[in-house]
Amino acid sequence: MLTCSKTYPEIPFAHRQHLHEGHCAFVHGHNWSITLTFACAQPDANGFVVDFGKLKYIRQWIDKNLDHACLFNEDDPLRAVLFEAAPTVWKATIVPNCSCEGLAEWVFRSLDPLVREHSAGRVWLTAVEVGEDARNFARYTP
Numbered sequence: 001m002l003t004c005s006k007t008y009p010e011i012p013f014a015h016r017q018h019l020h021e022g023h024c025a026f027v028h029g030h031n032w033s034i035t036l037t038f039a040c041a042q043p044d045a046n047g048f049v050v051d052f053g054k055l056k057y058i059r060q061w062i063d064k065n066l067d068h069a070c071l072f073n074e075d076d077p078l079r080a081v082l083f084e085a086a087p088t089v090w091k092a093t094i095v096p097n098c099s100c101e102g103l104a105e106w107v108f109r110s111l112d113p114l115v116r117e118h119s120a121g122r123v124w125l126t127a128v129e130v131g132e133d134a135r136n137f138a139r140y141t142p
């Protein structure tokens with residue numbers, strides 16, 4: 001198996017950890033990074049696992065779902081109220097869990113099918129690492 005990684009740095013978005021006992025219960029933002037680890041059994045004709053120039057669909061997914069968005073947990077009791085203002089106040093995205101760890105898993109589960117589809121099954125993700133302000137990181141590996 002061959003692997004390679006690509007990092008998408010400084011993606012600005014906010015989140016709210018409604019169960020947190022401290023300041024993280026408030027809507028707050030970070031500059032996030034997402035590192036995707038790709039794998040394949042055999043490289044392509046160029047010797048690549050993936051051609052980084054052909055990953056525009058991943059950038060489009062990030063721009064649509066994360067860039068300048070505000071993420072809320074599915075079980076946030078204020079979700080309906082907060083969504084009433086969207087999209088005039090913010091771009092809201094619902095995820096199972098908007099912790100760094102939860103986002104790593106959600107990004108993996110969202111992007112792995114796209115990677116497989118765009119590579120006709122030749123390439124898949126083996127891990128996703130999410131960074132919060134370049135200080136805190138979580139990695140999801142199935």
